[in-house]
Amino acid sequence: MESEENGVRRGAEAKEVVVDGVRAAILSGELSPGQRLVEAELTELFAVTRGSVRSAFADLTAEGLVERIPNRGVRVRRVSVEEAVEILECRGVLEGLIAARAAMRVNDAQAEQLRQIGDGMQAAVASGDVLTYSRLNSQLHATVSEIGAQPVAADLITRLRSQIVRHQFQLSLRPGRPQVSLPEHLAIIEGVLAHDAARAEQAARRHVESVIAALQQGAEAPGTLVQAAAD
Amino acid sequence: MESEENGVRRGAEAKEVVVDGVRAAILSGELSPGQRLVEAELTELFAVTRGSVRSAFADLTAEGLVERIPNRGVRVRRVSVEEAVEILECRGVLEGLIAARAAMRVNDAQAEQLRQIGDGMQAAVASGDVLTYSRLNSQLHATVSEIGAQPVAADLITRLRSQIVRHQFQLSLRPGRPQVSLPEHLAIIEGVLAHDAARAEQAARRHVESVIAALQQGAEAPGTLVQAAAD
DNA sequence: CCTGACATTTTTGTTGCCAATAATATCGGC
């Protein structure tokens, strides 16, 4: 159906290719904050038309990953530490909301799922398997979010999260960090399992506060760059 | 410099004209949820090119006011009561965050400003001047937001708020509503004035919870449509 | 009278070209 004779993608698909590609490049650090994104370059790089690149920029701007300056194109948005803290503060209350709802709605099967994640996290930290810990961390957030059933809040968090991945990178997998975050994660699980909304919310908020503290600490002493996004 | 000979606007200005116009139309109720927005119609209505309309649609989609269905155009987004509640729940925790920060940062001049707003609100409710009450309500939110100095949270709230104006309309200025919300508003002011972050946050969250309750009540018994957006 | 295929029309999506704008380089004056 699609012609695709010379490798040039077309259709709405083309926009997604650019959006996903640029997003991945920003999140992985290939594109640095402040870097200019020239339409013609991306047109060639992704083998799409300029219109698709343009449309993709609109999406990425809405996502907060890039900013557009009139007549000067788009550049990767630079997020200051102060702004990152503000973003995390918002995330904190939103994650708290989700955790509270999760505590109210969790059923037996979901509870078992959480228990397994908690056990896995403890084992991973004990054995120093940071990669597994990072993976379980993402899984925990996803599971709690699913139990909480607050798609609006979850959506906001996703957007906020992507804006500060670069800051999170700096503190992820920093030596000793898993030892700090593990009990915080377990506290969230416990709160949900106990059907204690207030406790789950408090635990979630405290966890994000701990991330903020770590980020502010690391602001002056930039840590090593790693690939997993554990917090 | 701008030609503007035949009334057709051009430049980046054109997109903004459409965005503002459509947004105002949606918020004021001229455009009903689910209503289709045909590009050609808006092109004629606003005297802009189709490209500007298209670009404006991208912005409005990001704002959550309209939704785009591939090859079927955009329509005014229909927000269910359930989703409105979810949005309000997010707003609740975010407003709580701002109120808490405001309590921590408020200075004497700002405190006096809040006191005046509070007094004005009491007087307005006592005399039944709903319009002034509505105006002061907006002013209170803006002032607290300014004191809280959380632009990220404030921005999220603005976006969330615009998505449910139609629902808020239904309950605004409903008889007896100001009597319910006045003490809630005063509690927020008191918490901030007392530099009591926890109290201010609780007050802000309780206020939004009250809005949720009113909205759920009014879901089955649709109220009268009014123009001011008090909550 | 209903049903399904086909043609028509409406509407959106895309492309290529031209204009406007800002950054850069060049040139003349002091």
Add this chain to the structure above:
DNA sequence: GCCGATATTATTGGCAACAAAAATGTCAGG
């Protein structure tokens, strides 16, 4: 030789025509 004005270039913004898709209307067949 340095500074400011002007020309050049690179890049984005906008427009109009074109192509594709979906919805609608029409008509023949049962």
